[in-house]
Amino acid sequence: METYKADVVIVGxxxxxxxxxxxxxxxxPTLRIALVSKVYPMRSHTVAAEGGSAGVKLPTDKFDYHFNxxxxxxxxxxxxDVVEYFVSQCPEELTxxxxxxxxxxxxxxxxxxxxxxxxxxxxxxxxxxxxxxxHMLHTLFQxxxxxxxxxxxxxxxxVDLVVADGRTQGVVTIEIASGELTLIEARSVVIAxxxxxxxxxxxxxxxxxxxxxxxxxxxxxVPLRDMEFVQYHPTCxxxxxxxxxxxxxxxxxxxxxxxxxxxxxxxxxxxxEPTPRNKAMELGPRDRLSQAxxxxxxxxxxIEGPHGSVVHLDLRHLGEAKLRERLPQIxxxxxxxxxxxxxxxxxxxxxxxxxxxxxxxxxxxxxxPLPGLFAAGECSSVGIHGANRLGSxxxxxxxxxxxxxGVEAARHAKSVAPxxxxxxxxxxxxxxxxxxxxxxxSGGSERIAxxxxxxxxxxxxxxxIYRLAESMQKTCDxxxxxxxxxxxxxxEDKSSVWNTEWLLAIELEYQLDVAQAMAYSALxxxxxxxxxxxxxxxxxxxxxxxxxxxxxxxxxxxxPRIDYGPVKITKSQPGTRAYGAAGEQAERERNxxxx
Amino acid sequence: xxxxxxxIEIEVLRYNPETDKVPSPQVFxxxxxxxxxxLQGIQYIKDHLDGSLSFRWSCRMAICGSCGMMINGVPHxxxxxxxxxxxxxxxxxxxxxxxxxxxxxxxxMEGFIKKLESIQPYIIPKEPRTLAQxxxxxxxxxxxxxxxxxxxxxxxxxxxxxxQFGLNPEFIGPAATALLHRYNVDxxxxxxxxxxxxxxxxxxxxxxxxxxxxxEVCPKHVDPANAVNQNKTNSAMDYFLRFISPKGGAK
Ligand code: SF4
Ligand code: FES
Numbered sequence: 080m081e082t083y084k085a086d087v088v089i090v091g092x093x094x095x096x097x098x099x100x101x102x103x104x105x106x107x108p109t110l111r112i113a114l115v116s117k118v119y120p121m122r123s124h125t126v127a128a129e130g131g132s133a134g135v136k137l138p139t140d141k142f143d144y145h146f147n148x149x150x151x152x153x154x155x156x157x158x159x160d161v162v163e164y165f166v167s168q169c170p171e172e173l174t175x176x177x178x179x180x181x182x183x184x185x186x187x188x189x190x191x192x193x194x195x196x197x198x199x200x201x202x203x204x205x206x207x208x209x210x211x212x213x214h215m216l217h218t219l220f221q222x223x224x225x226x227x228x229x230x231x232x233x234x235x236x237x238v239d240l241v242v243a244d245g246r247t248q249g250v251v252t253i254e255i256a257s258g259e260l261t262l263i264e265a266r267s268v269v270i271a272x273x274x275x276x277x278x279x280x281x282x283x284x285x286x287x288x289x290x291x292x293x294x295x296x297x298x299x300x301v302p303l304r305d306m307e308f309v310q311y312h313p314t315c316x317x318x319x320x321x322x323x324x325x326x327x328x329x330x331x332x333x334x335x336x337x338x339x340x341x342x343x344x345x346x347x348x349x350x351x352e353p354t355p356r357n358k359a360m361e362l363g364p365r366d367r368l369s370q371a372x373x374x375x376x377x378x379x380x381x382i383e384g385p386h387g388s389v390v391h392l393d394l395r396h397l398g399e400a401k402l403r404e405r406l407p408q409i410x411x412x413x414x415x416x417x418x419x420x421x422x423x424x425x426x427x428x429x430x431x432x433x434x435x436x437x438x439x440x441x442x443x444x445x446x447x448p449l450p451g452l453f454a455a456g457e458c459s460s461v462g463i464h465g466a467n468r469l470g471s472x473x474x475x476x477x478x479x480x481x482x483x484x485g486v487e488a489a490r491h492a493k494s495v496a497p498x499x500x501x502x503x504x505x506x507x508x509x510x511x512x513x514x515x516x517x518x519x520x521s522g523g524s525e526r527i528a529x530x531x532x533x534x535x536x537x538x539x540x541x542x543x544i545y546r547l548a549e550s551m552q553k554t555c556d557x558x559x560x561x562x563x564x565x566x567x568x569x570x571e572d573k574s575s576v577w578n579t580e581w582l583l584a585i586e587l588e589y590q591l592d593v594a595q596a597m598a599y600s601a602l603x604x605x606x607x608x609x610x611x612x613x614x615x616x617x618x619x620x621x622x623x624x625x626x627x628x629x630x631x632x633x634x635x636x637x638x639p640r641i642d643y644g645p646v647k648i649t650k651s652q653p654g655t656r657a658y659g660a661a662g663e664q665a666e667r668e669r670n671x672x673x674x
Numbered sequence: 675x676x677x678x679x680x681x682i683e684i685e686v687l688r689y690n691p692e693t694d695k696v697p698s699p700q701v702f703x704x705x706x707x708x709x710x711x712x713l714q715g716i717q718y719i720k721d722h723l724d725g726s727l728s729f730r731w732s733c734r735m736a737i738c739g740s741c742g743m744m745i746n747g748v749p750h751x752x753x754x755x756x757x758x759x760x761x762x763x764x765x766x767x768x769x770x771x772x773x774x775x776x777x778x779x780x781x782x783m784e785g786f787i788k789k790l791e792s793i794q795p796y797i798i799p800k801e802p803r804t805l806a807q808x809x810x811x812x813x814x815x816x817x818x819x820x821x822x823x824x825x826x827x828x829x830x831x832x833x834x835x836x837x838q839f840g841l842n843p844e845f846i847g848p849a850a851t852a853l854l855h856r857y858n859v860d861x862x863x864x865x866x867x868x869x870x871x872x873x874x875x876x877x878x879x880x881x882x883x884x885x886x887x888x889x890e891v892c893p894k895h896v897d898p899a900n901a902v903n904q905n906k907t908n909s910a911m912d913y914f915l916r917f918i919s920p921k922g923g924a925k
Binding site: 118119121122123124126127171174175177178179180182183184185186187188189190191210213214217221222224225233256285286287318319321322385408411412415416526527528570571572574575576577578579580 | 690691692693707709720721722724725726728729730731732733734735736737738739740754776777778780782783787790791794795796797799803805808809810811812813814816817820821824825827828853857860862863
C-alpha cells in the first residue's frame with residue numbers, strides 16, 4: 080500500500096471541504112493539504128443547491144434578526160453562542176466569495192441583490208439566479224486551483240479513519256480508477272462529506288449523499304447529534320424528489336390544493352395576501368409547510384397523481400420574463416421533466432427528504448471530541464440548525480464553518496507531532512484486508528439494490544413527516560434485520576478498475592449505520608419539535624424533558640446507545656414558535672415584555 | 675407505484691480493461707415508464723440485471739455534469755434524456771466520444787481537468803479590495819457579459835462533439851475556452867493578458883474550424899463556440915498588435 084504524507088487531510092470536496100482547504104492554504108502555505116473526494120469536486124452535492132445563501136445585507140436588517148429567525152426556526156434546539164458567531168460571519172464570507180468571482184445577482188446599481196426566503200424576517204438571501212450552490216461550488220473549486228499546497232485526490236473513496244494514540248492521524252482511501260488503497264497520513268482530519276438524505280426513498284439528494292463521513296466518525300466513537308431531525312422540503316418533484324427551490328415562493332409563488340385554495344392559511348400561517356409577506360404563508364418555515372401538506376392529504380384536499388398526492392406550486396402570475404430571469408433552472412426542470420410550462424400551468428409538488436439537521440458532534444470550533452478530528456457542513460452538527468434548518472442557512476454554513484474547520488485543523492496540525500508511520504501503516508493494512516475482503520468473499524446472496532430499497536422504504540414509513548412509536552419501532556427492527564442481512568451481501572463485480580458495486584456496498588453499510596442513528600434517536604425523543612413531529616401522545620414540545628440534544632453512540636452489532644447533552648441558551652429563552660399574523664403578534668409581545 | 679408496462683431495449687457498450695481487449699455491445703431489456711430518463715434505465719440495469727455495469731452520475735437534474743454519454747451517437751446528459759423519445763426502437767449508449775474509456779461508460783477526464791487548471795480559472799484582481807471594503811460593484815449588464823460562460827457544468831459533451839479535439843487531444847477545446855473567456859470579461863479581473871498567452875500558443879483556439887457542433891450539444895446554453903470565436907478574433911488582433919505594442923496588444 081502506498082503512503083502519502085500530508086499535514087491536513089480533508090474528506091469531501093463540496094463547498095465545506097473546498098472552503099476548508101483554502102482556509103488551511105491561506106493560514107499556512109507550508110502545510111501539505113490532501114483533499115480527498117469520491118467524485119470530482121464540482122460534482123459534489125453543493126452543486127444542486129438552488130435558492131441562495133443567507134447573510135445580513137440590507138440597512139434595515141440586523142445580526143439579531145438573523146439570530147432570532149434561526150433560533151426560532153430551529154425550535155430553540157440551537158447552540159445560541161454558535162448561531163451568534165455564525166450570523167456575524169455570514170456577510171464577510173459571502174463577500175469573500177464575491178471577491179473570488181461568484182456571479183451573485185445584482186441590483187441595477189451593481190450591489191449584490193438579496194431575496195426573501197422562508198422563515199426570514201428580512202430579505203437576506205444572496206443568490207445567483209436559481210443556481211446558487213452551483214456557482215458557489217464552481218467558484219470555490221476554481222479558486223482552490225490557485226493554491227499549490229492543495230493536492231487533490233479526486234475520485235478517491237475514503238474507507239476509514241486511522242486513529243492511533245487517542246487521536247486521528249489519517250485516512251485510508253480507494254482510488255476508484257484502480258481499486259488501489261492509499262494511506263494518507265495527517266495530523267488533522269476534516270470531514271466534510273455532506274448529508275445522508277439517500278437513506279430515504281423520495282429525496283432531493285444526489286447519489287453521492289450517503290452519509291459516509293458521519294458513519295466514519297460514528298464508528299470511531301464520536302456521537303451523532305440530533306439525527307432524528309430530517310428536513311422534508313415542501314416543494315419537490317413527485318417520483319424523483321427533485322427540488323423546486325424555496326426561491327419560487329420567495330419570488331411570490333403560491334401553494335394551492337385541489338380547489339385552488341391557498342391552504343396554508345388554515346395552518347396558522349395566514350393571512351393570505353397577494354404578495355409575499357416575510358415569515359407568513361408560503362414564506363413560512365419548511366417543517367410547517369411539509370406538515371400542512373400532510374394534513375391536506377388526510378383531508379382529501381390534495382390532487383392524486385401517478386407518484387402519489389400532490390399540491391400545486393403556482394408561478395403563473397409571476398410571468399414568463401421574471402421566471403426566466405430569476406428561476407431559469409426551475410423553468411427548465413418543469414418543462415423537461417414534467418412537460419409543464421410554469422408560466423402557463425401550475426407545477427405538481429410534494430414534500431421529499433432534503434437535509435439532515437443533525438450530524439457529527441462538534442463544538443463551535445468544528446472540533447469533534449476525538450482529538451485531531453474536525454467536521455463542517457451538513458455532515459456536522461455544529462449547532463446552528465436545531466430542530467429545523469432555515470432555507471439559505473446551509474450554504475452560508477459551508478463557508479463560515481468550512482473556514483473555521485480549516486483554520487482549526489491547521490492550528491492543531493502545527494501543534495502536534497507526527498505519528499509513528501509503521502504503526503499507522505499496520506492499521507491501514509488491517510482496513511485494506513477488511514474492505515478487500517468484502518469484494519473477494521463469495522457465497523453471499525443479498526442484492527445491494529434490494530437492501531437499499533428496503534432501507535429507504537422503512538425510513539420513509541417510520542421517520543416521515545409525522546411519526547408514531549409503533550412505526551418507528553418497526554423501522555428500528557427492520558434496520559437491525561437489514562444490518563444482519565448485509566453480512567450476506569453479494570458483489571457480482573470482482574474487478575479492480577471502477578468497481579462501483581463494491582463502493583455501493585461500502586456506502587450501504589455507512590447508510591445503515593446512519594439510518595439506525597436516526598431511527599433510534601427519533602424513537603427516543605418523546606415530544607414534538609421542529610421536524611420531529613409525533614402523533615402518539617407526544618404532540619407538544621416538552622422543554623422540561625427534551626430541550627436537549629440527542630446523541631447516538633455506535634454500538635458494534637447492536638442498537639445505538641442514545642443519551643442527551645445540554646443546549647446552550649444565551650439570549651433567547653424558548654417561546655412560542657409562531658408565524659404569519661400570530662407570529663407578528665408574538666413578536667410584539669416579546670418586544671413589549673423586554674422594555 | 676407506477677406500472678412498468680413497456681419494455682425498451684438498451685444496448686450498452688461494455689468494456690472492462692481487465693478482461694476485454696476491445697469494447698463490445700450488450701443488450702438489456704428494461705421495463706420503463708414515460709417519465710424515466712436514460713440514466714434511470716441504466717440504473718435499472720445495474721440494480722436488477724447486472725451489478726457490474728459502471729457509469730458516473732449524481733444529481734439526476736442536469737447540474738452536476740457527471741452523466742454525459744453518447745446516446746444513439748449524440749452526446750447527451752443521460753439524466754435529462756428520456757427513454758420515451760427512443761421507444762419502440764432500441765436505444766444505444768456508449769462512453770463519450772474522443773476520450774479514453776476507463777471502463778464501460780466511464781471515460782478518463784484527467785486531460786480535461788488539466789486544461790481547466792491551466793487557464794487560471796480564478797479572479798486575479800484588477801484592483802485588489804479588502805473584505806471590509808465590501809463587494810465589487812458590477813451592474814447586471816456587466817454580469818450578463820460573462821454569466822452565460824460561467825454556467826458550464828463541465829459535462830464535456832462539447833468535447834465529444836468537437837472534431838478538432840477528436841484529432842488533437844491537446845486542443846484546449848470549447849469548455850476551457852469558455853471558462854477562460856468567462857474570467858477575461860469579468861470586470862473584477864485583470865489577468866486577460868496572461869491567459870491570452872495560452873490562446874496564442876500551439877494548442878490554442880486557432881485549431882477550431884468553426885463547426886459549431888459544440889454549442890449545439892451544450893445542455894446549458896453556454897455557447898462555447900461563441901467564446902472560441904471571440905477569442906480567435908481577439909487572438910488574431912493580439913497577434914498582429916504584438917508587433918506594434920510592447921504590452922502584447924491586450925488591453
Ligand atoms: S460548455 Fe456546455 S457542453 Fe461543454 S462542458 Fe460546459 S456545459 Fe458541457
Ligand atoms: S446526474 Fe448530474 S448532470 Fe446528470
